[in-house]
Amino acid sequence: MELEFDVAICGAGPGGAALASILASRGIKTALLERQSDFSREFRGEGVMPSGYEALKNIGFDLENIDIPIQKNSAVNAYYHGKHLMDVELPFEDAFVRWVSQPALLEHIISTNQGNNNFNFFRGHRVHDVSYQNDRIRGLRVVNKETKFNIKAKVIIGFDGRTSILRRKLNFDTIDFKQIIDVVWFKVPYPHEFLNPGTAFVNVVPGGFMVCPACYDDALQIGWIINKGSYREVKELGEESWISEIQKVCPAKFSQHLEKYKGKITNKFVLDVSIERCLDWSKKGVLLLGDAAHTMSPVGAQGINIAVRDAIVAANHLVPIFSKDFSDSELDSTYKEIENERLPEVKKVQNFQKRPTTAFKKQNPIVMLVIKNLPTITKFNLVRKMILKQFKMMAYGVTKVDLKV
Numbered sequence: 001m002e003l004e005f006d007v008a009i010c011g012a013g014p015g016g017a018a019l020a021s022i023l024a025s026r027g028i029k030t031a032l033l034e035r036q037s038d039f040s041r042e043f044r045g046e047g048v049m050p051s052g053y054e055a056l057k058n059i060g061f062d063l064e065n066i067d068i069p070i071q072k073n074s075a076v077n078a079y080y081h082g083k084h085l086m087d088v089e090l091p092f093e094d095a096f097v098r099w100v101s102q103p104a105l106l107e108h109i110i111s112t113n114q115g116n117n118n119f120n121f122f123r124g125h126r127v128h129d130v131s132y133q134n135d136r137i138r139g140l141r142v143v144n145k146e147t148k149f150n151i152k153a154k155v156i157i158g159f160d161g162r163t164s165i166l167r168r169k170l171n172f173d174t175i176d177f178k179q180i181i182d183v184v185w186f187k188v189p190y191p192h193e194f195l196n197p198g199t200a201f202v203n204v205v206p207g208g209f210m211v212c213p214a215c216y217d218d219a220l221q222i223g224w225i226i227n228k229g230s231y232r233e234v235k236e237l238g239e240e241s242w243i244s245e246i247q248k249v250c251p252a253k254f255s256q257h258l259e260k261y262k263g264k265i266t267n268k269f270v271l272d273v274s275i276e277r278c279l280d281w282s283k284k285g286v287l288l289l290g291d292a293a294h295t296m297s298p299v300g301a302q303g304i305n306i307a308v309r310d311a312i313v314a315a316n317h318l319v320p321i322f323s324k325d326f327s328d329s330e331l332d333s334t335y336k337e338i339e340n341e342r343l344p345e346v347k348k349v350q351n352f353q354k355r356p357t358t359a360f361k362k363q364n365p366i367v368m369l370v371i372k373n374l375p376t377i378t379k380f381n382l383v384r385k386m387i388l389k390q391f392k393m394m395a396y397g398v399t400k401v402d403l404k405v
């Protein structure tokens, strides 16, 4: 069996779902393929920065006005080895970091498009190969339980995340900015006795750090940094033991809170932290976007935002070419234009993401000295300006991204 579309998108994460939604609403016959039948089976980040919020709003999904679970984080309490350093209000009026249920957001995008014949969502359909015609990829081979078929399309996009099959099948060359950490994520009920509502807390601990945002399900998500590849040792310790390790370096009130939930933590997930980027984002008729083209680390909660912004820029370039017939070389040039427009932001953010994990993990003495003295040094205008500059970049993005089609 073969089905034919204008565009086929492999992967219905935030990037793929957003792109399919824009293209289909502009009259382009789009196939969106997702291997999972339940979005909650794919663990991904939930922190949406103002840049991601604006991008989603631009497409028609205003997180403040749709019925999905959200928690705004508007303040951060900072600790050093469990001792209180300072409480910080996020510096701009609209600079909330929203913790957003991704399965709910993705289901919302899919259901909003139901009834549009140009939006063809293939749930539970895994792309297992590509199909060629004259040394160029013209289709995706798809499997759903026992059924196998081919999806032919003029434009083929790999929005299939950090383990992208299209990246592997086509042997895209990548730069790998080697990371020395992994993150153990888990959730506990929100510690109301320790934190005001909508407050994240961070704690620099010996040999690492913890990042703990407030979540939409009245929970606190805890990100605990471990040495790269060391999860097997952590697992062997047993959950109670490693929670006890965390308790030793936590503020006393939070440690008491954790004590109550030993053996009852939820949403545990180990993230193999990586920062990678394809040297070229397109090859033989396929364009990679989002994590497939540039895997982001969790630093600064950037991956979702960058993926949705990729989708907007891709749509700005792809919608116009469908107003007439286009050749393979015109499509290749369009792919390159999309990459060239997105590369500066991705490069800048990845360059920023490379530094903090290594500095914290290695406990660089200068960085530690600066952190211990943050309450004093942030009294200086120049220091505040420098911090604000970095914060602005992570909150609002590097380049201007607006949906123009």
Ligand SMILES: Cc1cc2nc3c(=O)[nH]c(=O)nc-3n(C[C@H](O)[C@H](O)[C@H](O)COP(=O)(O)OP(=O)(O)OC[C@H]3O[C@@H](n4cnc5c(N)ncnc54)[C@H](O)[C@@H]3O)c2cc1C
Pocket: 010, 011, 012, 013, 014, 015, 016, 033, 034, 035, 036, 042, 043, 044, 045, 046, 047, 048, 125, 126, 127, 128, 159, 160, 161, 162, 163, 164, 165, 185, 269, 271, 289, 290, 291, 292, 296, 297, 298, 300, 301, 302, 303, 304, 305, 306, 307
């Ligand atoms: C634990 C964790 C915490 C994170 N924290 C944050 C955060 O707080 N904020 C943030 O912005 N980013 C965060 N990130 C990163 C963020 O999740 C990603 O950068 C973002 O989801 C990338 O979006 P995407 O659309 O490119 O790909 P993904 O969201 O990875 O989506 C890819 C989709 O493709 C599907 N797929 C894969 N292979 C196939 C196939 N062969 N056939 C069909 N479908 C396929 C997958 O099932 C998936 O649904 C985190 C990531 C993880 C894992």
